[in-house]
Amino acid sequence: MPASDEQVRTTIESYVRLVGEGTGEEIVALFADDATVEDPVGTDVRRGREQLLEFYVGLGSLKRSARMLDAKVVAGHAAFSFELTIDFGEMAQKITPIDVMTFDDEGRITSMRAYWGASDAVTV
Amino acid sequence: MPASDEQVRTTIESYVRLVGEGTGEEIVALFADDATVEDPVGTDVRRGREQLLEFYVGLGSLKRSARMLDAKVVAGHAAFSFELTIDFGEMAQKITPIDVMTFDDEGRITSMRAYWGASDAVTV
Numbered sequence: 573m574p575a576s577d578e579q580v581r582t583t584i585e586s587y588v589r590l591v592g593e594g595t596g597e598e599i600v601a602l603f604a605d606d607a608t609v610e611d612p613v614g615t616d617v618r619r620g621r622e623q624l625l626e627f628y629v630g631l632g633s634l635k636r637s638a639r640m641l642d643a644k645v646v647a648g649h650a651a652f653s654f655e656l657t658i659d660f661g662e663m664a665q666k667i668t669p670i671d672v673m674t675f676d677d678e679g680r681i682t683s684m685r686a687y688w689g690a691s692d693a694v695t696v
Numbered sequence: 697m698p699a700s701d702e703q704v705r706t707t708i709e710s711y712v713r714l715v716g717e718g719t720g721e722e723i724v725a726l727f728a729d730d731a732t733v734e735d736p737v738g739t740d741v742r743r744g745r746e747q748l749l750e751f752y753v754g755l756g757s758l759k760r761s762a763r764m765l766d767a768k769v770v771a772g773h774a775a776f777s778f779e780l781t782i783d784f785g786e787m788a789q790k791i792t793p794i795d796v797m798t799f800d801d802e803g804r805i806t807s808m809r810a811y812w813g814a815s816d817a818v819t820v
Contacts (some may be wrong), residue, residue, distance in 0.1 A: 613770050650811070653766060656780075670768045
């Protein structure tokens with residue numbers, strides 16, 4: 573049985589919360605074992621726990637915050653926009669992607685594709 | 697050569713404009729011949745000009761308006777949210793999907809998947 577929309581919504585809310593304040597390990601724990609991440613769309617696809625951890629561990633070490641802007645959940649799929657603000661002291665960078673995700677039956681993320689371009693990453 | 701991000705942006709802006717005020721034929725003219733539409737995600741995929749026209753011609757006959765809310769374009773791909781308000785006289789329905797699209801080399805839409813659930817369609 574596919575994940576319910578409630579499970580999916582819980583997972584994406586946890587994802588945005590942990591992207592804002594969790595460790596790389598905590599973020600990757602939301603993914604299925606062989607999950608893929610393409611961030612941003614058009615770059616190399618990362619696959620599996622090790623490659624995902626490489627990607628998220630750097631984020632986990634930064635001072636930052638994140639908040640959900642708009643989330644659509646339908647038929648066990650999700651597309652959502654969120655705002656990630658990374659605090660570099662002198663300046664901060666704000667990135668506002670739309671992420672598209674698929675999920676396994678337990679609500680773990682099986683794929684993530686992040687849509688954002690240069691104009692969606694601004695210095696503030 | 698894949699469509700440029702400028703071509704993609706022009707196409708999605710035309711799409712939202714025509715979803716708001718164009719005919720079914722005008723909307724379908726933005727798509728490649730064998731394009732697919734899954735709206736909302738989880739429903740049957742429509743393929744090709746005839747099936748797309750069936751889908752959009754009804755919309756084209758309604759009194760309505762649409763506006764882009766947020767658009768991400770990257771590597772010739774697009775994800776964007778927009779608001780479609782359909783005026784039924786006594787009441788109106790407002791739908792706010794996130795659409796994800798791919799494009800051919802000329803910037804025509806090759807696939808569209810619309811993410812929206814019951815909570816994204818409200819009576820106003």
